[in-house]
Amino acid sequence: xxxxQKNFASNSSETRKDTKMFSSSIRWILGLxxxxxxxxxxxxxxxxxxxxxARTRKPKSGMAIATLVAAAIVAGHIISIELATAQTSPLxxxxxxxxxxxxKIGEFIRDKTAAIALGKTFFWDMQVxxxxxxxxxxxxxxAGADNRSKNQLDPGRLRVNxxxxxxxxxxxxxxxxxxxxxKPKDFPFHKLKDPRDRLSPVxxxxxxxxxxxxxxxxxxxxxxxxxAEDEVEQLDDPVFNVQGIEVRRVEPRNxxxxxxxxxNFRNFWNGRALNVFNGVNALGHRDPDAFVxxxxxxxxxxxxKVRLNNSSLASQAVEPPTSEFEQSAIGRLPQLAExxxxxxxxxxxxxxxxxxxxxxxxxxxxxxxLLSLQxxxxxxxxxxxxxxxxxxxxxxxxxxxxxxxLIQAAFQPQWWKSNVVIRSDDNGGTLIAKPxxxxxxxxxxxxxxxxxxxxxxxVQAYESTLISDDAPIDRYLAGKHHALTEQQQRGLDIFxxxxxxxxxxxxxxxxxxxxxxITSQGRISRSPVGTNPPEDRGYFNIGVRPVQEDLGIGGExxxxxxxxxxxxxxxxxxxxxxxxxxxxxxxPLDPNEIVVADGAFKTPGLRNVELTAPYMHNGGFxxxxxVVDFYNRGGDFExxxxxxxxxxxxxxxxxxxxxxxxxxxxxxxxxxxPFDHPQIFVPNGHPGNEQTVNNDGTGKxxxxxxxxxxxxxxGGNPLPNFxxxx
Numbered sequence: 001x002x003x004x005q006k007n008f009a010s011n012s013s014e015t016r017k018d019t020k021m022f023s024s025s026i027r028w029i030l031g032l033x034x035x036x037x038x039x040x041x042x043x044x045x046x047x048x049x050x051x052x053x054a055r056t057r058k059p060k061s062g063m064a065i066a067t068l069v070a071a072a073i074v075a076g077h078i079i080s081i082e083l084a085t086a087q088t089s090p091l092x093x094x095x096x097x098x099x100x101x102x103x104k105i106g107e108f109i110r111d112k113t114a115a116i117a118l119g120k121t122f123f124w125d126m127q128v129x130x131x132x133x134x135x136x137x138x139x140x141x142x143a144g145a146d147n148r149s150k151n152q153l154d155p156g157r158l159r160v161n162x163x164x165x166x167x168x169x170x171x172x173x174x175x176x177x178x179x180x181x182x183k184p185k186d187f188p189f190h191k192l193k194d195p196r197d198r199l200s201p202v203x204x205x206x207x208x209x210x211x212x213x214x215x216x217x218x219x220x221x222x223x224x225x226x227x228a229e230d231e232v233e234q235l236d237d238p239v240f241n242v243q244g245i246e247v248r249r250v251e252p253r254n255x256x257x258x259x260x261x262x263x264n265f266r267n268f269w270n271g272r273a274l275n276v277f278n279g280v281n282a283l284g285h286r287d288p289d290a291f292v293x294x295x296x297x298x299x300x301x302x303x304x305k306v307r308l309n310n311s312s313l314a315s316q317a318v319e320p321p322t323s324e325f326e327q328s329a330i331g332r333l334p335q336l337a338e339x340x341x342x343x344x345x346x347x348x349x350x351x352x353x354x355x356x357x358x359x360x361x362x363x364x365x366x367x368x369x370l371l372s373l374q375x376x377x378x379x380x381x382x383x384x385x386x387x388x389x390x391x392x393x394x395x396x397x398x399x400x401x402x403x404x405x406l407i408q409a410a411f412q413p414q415w416w417k418s419n420v421v422i423r424s425d426d427n428g429g430t431l432i433a434k435p436x437x438x439x440x441x442x443x444x445x446x447x448x449x450x451x452x453x454x455x456x457x458x459v460q461a462y463e464s465t466l467i468s469d470d471a472p473i474d475r476y477l478a479g480k481h482h483a484l485t486e487q488q489q490r491g492l493d494i495f496x497x498x499x500x501x502x503x504x505x506x507x508x509x510x511x512x513x514x515x516x517x518i519t520s521q522g523r524i525s526r527s528p529v530g531t532n533p534p535e536d537r538g539y540f541n542i543g544v545r546p547v548q549e550d551l552g553i554g555g556e557x558x559x560x561x562x563x564x565x566x567x568x569x570x571x572x573x574x575x576x577x578x579x580x581x582x583x584x585x586x587x588p589l590d591p592n593e594i595v596v597a598d599g600a601f602k603t604p605g606l607r608n609v610e611l612t613a614p615y616m617h618n619g620g621f622x623x624x625x626x627v628v629d630f631y632n633r634g635g636d637f638e639x640x641x642x643x644x645x646x647x648x649x650x651x652x653x654x655x656x657x658x659x660x661x662x663x664x665x666x667x668x669x670x671x672x673x674p675f676d677h678p679q680i681f682v683p684n685g686h687p688g689n690e691q692t693v694n695n696d697g698t699g700k701x702x703x704x705x706x707x708x709x710x711x712x713x714x715g716g717n718p719l720p721n722f723x724x725x726x
Contacts, residue, residue: 091496093477094469094508094607099262100310100515101464102277107412108308108457114409119462120387121375121399121406122455124678128321128366130329131215132228132378133705136320136459138327138682139212141708143611143668144257144466144675146212147722148706149182150685152619154250155239156207158550167548170239173206177690178240178247179701182210184723187614187622190545190636195626198633198645207549210619212255213248213683214323216700220331222441223365225372232329234699242693246700247686249325253550254619257612259668259675260605262464263509265518266312269601269617270552270563271539273316275515276579277460279306279453282315285579286557292453293446295418301431301446306453307579310515313463314456321366321455332365364424364444367451375399375406379679384712386673387462397679407447407454410461415454416447465674468607468665476662477508484662491659494652499631500644501656504540510606510663513538522583524566527596530641534566534589535596538603542643543635544616547599552617554598564597596640608668610661613722623725624657672715679710 109115122128123136139146146152156169172178174186189208194200217240218232240249253269267273274284279292284307291303308314320326376399381392391399407416422444423430432443439445447454473492475483484492495501506512518537526532539553547554553563561568561577568574570591574582582589601617615621621630630636632653634645648656668675686693686701693701709716 090507091477091502092508093474094260094467094471095474097263097508097516099464099467102308102310104308105457108306108415108453109410109461110412111410112461114406115411115458115461116465117387117391117462118403118406118410118454119458119460120677121403122317122459123462124379124680125370125376126378126680127228127370127373127376129215129327130218130220130230130232130332132230133681133683134215134327135680136317136327137677137680139214139251139255140258141677141680141682142719142721143608144259144261145612146255147719148212148682148684149723150704151179151213151247151683152182152210152250152685153178153180154209154211154252156209156252156549157239158252158555159207160548160551162548164551169207172208172690174208175690177242178250179242179686179688179693180690181685182723184622187620188626188630189618189620192633192636195629196633198636206620207545208618209250209252210254210614211251212326213250213685214326215328216246216248217324218329220329220365223369225368225441228369228373228378230329230369235330236699242686242688242690242701245693245695247693248683251325253617254614256604257608258463259466259468260509260607261316262313262460262467263514263516263605264312264511264602265513265515265523265538266602267316268319270555271513271536271602272557272563273312273319274578275309275312275315277306277308277311277314277456279308279450279456280318281452281558282319283557283559284315286559286561286577292415292450293422295414295416295420295446298417298419299433301418301420301422308457311457311460313460317459317463318452318456364422364449364451366455367448368441368444370451371403371448373403375401375403376678378681380710381678382676382710382712384676384714385678385710386676386713387465388678389712404447410458411454415450418446421445422449467674468668470667471607471665472662474665485658487655487658488662489659490652491655491657491662494648494656495659498652499646499648499656501631504538504603505606511538511603513602514605523578524569524583526585527641531594533594533596533641534569534585536565536600539564539596539600540603541596541599541601541639542631543637543639544620544630545599545618546637550617551598552601554600562597564595564600566595567597570595594640599639606660607663608665610664610726611669611721613725622723624660625653628653628656667715669718670715671711671718673713676711676713676715677708680708681705682708 126133126135128135153172153174155172159167159169161167172180174180174189175182189206191203191205192200193203217235217237219235221231221233223230234246237246237249240247256269261267265275273282274286276284278284278287278290280290281287283290290305292306293301294304296302322328322332324330377397380397381388381394381399383389383392383394385392388399391401393400419434421432421434421439423432424442424444472483472488504512507514507517509516521537523537524534525537527535536553541547555563557563561573565574565578568577569582569589610624613622615627621627631643632646632648635643667673671677682705684704684706687704688694688701696702708719
């Protein structure tokens with residue numbers, strides 16, 4: 001990998017010049033045919049038939065290639081032009097895009113409305129976290145993302161060496177330490193004397209990540225039924241502390257919005273939440289031993305594999321509750337064990353079984369805790385909540401229904417109804433008949449054991465309602481041409497043409513990582529530029545930061561396999577780990593060729609982007625203007641393939657920013673249904689600063705919890721954006 005990176009760097013200047021000349025030539029070519037309505041943003045791949053010539057001659061520059069293409073077009077010679085119009089959906093209102101639904105969801109969910117209510121409850125309930133404070137929504141309460149700015153820095157813990165071994169950075173560059181209050185002047189994290197020129201002198205640079213705070217470092221001892229807080233042992237954290245006093249840990253990547261995430265084929269920045277949900281974890285087919293328990297009558301259980309397509313939201317949802325940075329004490333995940341030999345066999349009382357490598361033994365502890373608690377018992381639920389209003393206990397906190405009744409209403413009974421109890425230990429479990437006494441902590445009913453299945457599918461059902469399809473752009477595309485201002489319409493033209501934005505931010509979803517894009521075009525493909533290297537569709541390295549600071553999709557999953565599906569294809573593991581055959585490549589995929597993976601991240605959708613600062617996977621840009629400057633200068637660091645300079649004028653950049661603000665659905669801005677929500681209290685740093693905090697008597701810093709009020713279907717006052725950005 002190191003040699004490849006050096007080769008990329010040595011050729012970067014020539015490649016960038018060729019890319020610039022190529023773009024200019026293609027723009028001239030495209031002007032030859034108005035009827036075809038070709039645009040530079042629509043070109044995906046240009047290949048000339050006489051490949052034998054290329055094998056025997058020195059590779060031509062981008063200008064020479066463009067000239068050959070022009071000659072071929074003018075002379076009528078046979079060429080192959082693969083256009084985005086043939087591969088991606090046109091820009092249409094988001095209402096026109098089908099919402100992805102799992103094929104066999106009816107085998108699990110029997111009442112969709114009840115499942116949505118359960119999912120919204122799970123998502124917003126502070127009791128899910130080991131500390132009784134951290135909910136899923138703690139990092140997704142503002143336009144589906146996070147607007148907090150104190151104690152929101154990670155120092156760069158995902159850094160690796162050239163040989164890919166971990167080399168975490170534990171020193172803060174921005175602000176000097178944990179619990180720092182970010183300021184507008186800290187952005188962008190890579191400051192240039194002239195932001196128009198990528199080669200301008202660097203004023204300041206930081207590899208820190210603006211992200212979201214989670215839990216204190218602790219080790220799980222046990223859950224205590226009836227109590228929201230787990231019994232834990234507090235641990236010293238060498239990174240997230242101020243003068244030896246512990247502060248909340250911070251995630252190593254910026255928090256993306258959950259709104260419209262249902263349209264993502266995979267989720268998380270590095271795509272580790274698979275499109276197929278296995279009922280247990282984020283790995284889908286990658287974990288061949290993942291199983292859940294299913295009742296076969298009241299007296300028998302069997303271990304079954306779940307493989308639900310169109311379910312990356314479910315895969316994503318089950319990871320944070322067991323993350324020792326986001327919501328969990330260390331220990332909610334089970335120890336690794338051997339593959340399970342009893343899969344699909346009937347098990348009855350007194351039978352033993354082994355867990356799979358990443359089995360539900362950790363998640364069932366969450367189930368045991370939640371089933372003993374009143375849902376949302378620390379939070380008010382607005383009586384006009386569009387989903388939970390009928391269950392609201394207002395003016396008292398919580399819901400009037402139990403988690404047990406919500407699960408039973410939402411899911412088919414074979415997943416929760418049984419007289420058999422699972423007694424768990426580190427080496428597996430034993431099935432026993434339900435005793436006539438309260439269950440011990442190590443004993444679980446089926447409804448507790450299958451918590452990950454319920455949590456993932458219910459949260460997915462809820463998040464599938466969070467679709468912002470009533471922005472000015474949607475009304476404009478539906479024929480209401482005054483929905484966008486003249487400046488915004490000019491920005492749309494730049495977005496589709498000179499700005500090249502639509503090449504990655506394609507379709508109504510504004511991302512080429514969408515379900516529609518990938519199911520219609522394939523999970524992997526060849527890049528349309530340079531030497532046409534293979535890449536995971538929708539994942540790009542655009543030079544935000546040096547590759548070794550975060551490998552992105554070039555990293556590995558929990559079982560040691562590459563997250564890059566192109567690399568899986570190269571290694572012959574694609575079908576085994578993804579459950580389908582890889583697409584056919586032309587030319588065929590070479591096991592040794594360079595792929596676009598290291599430093600590549602999922603293309604995020606752009607809807608409501610004016611509300612979701614800071615930007616990029618590292619949260620290193622404060623404003624949309626800074627982001628546009630980044631693209632205009634061709635990125636900040638070496639990327640592969642190289643990002644071209646755009647040469648946008650000041651007025652063109654302003655028009656592009658104005659257009660991006662036309663992607664905001666005001667229902668999101670004002671928390672109107674379906675974006676209304678219960679009350680939640682979110683940690684917002686600690687009293688003090690990066691140099692001093694107050695000890696709460698246990699070695700932890702005192703807390704500063706900020707109330708996000710409950711909002712009903714009609715919405716409320718908008719929350720301020722991150723650092724009050726406009």
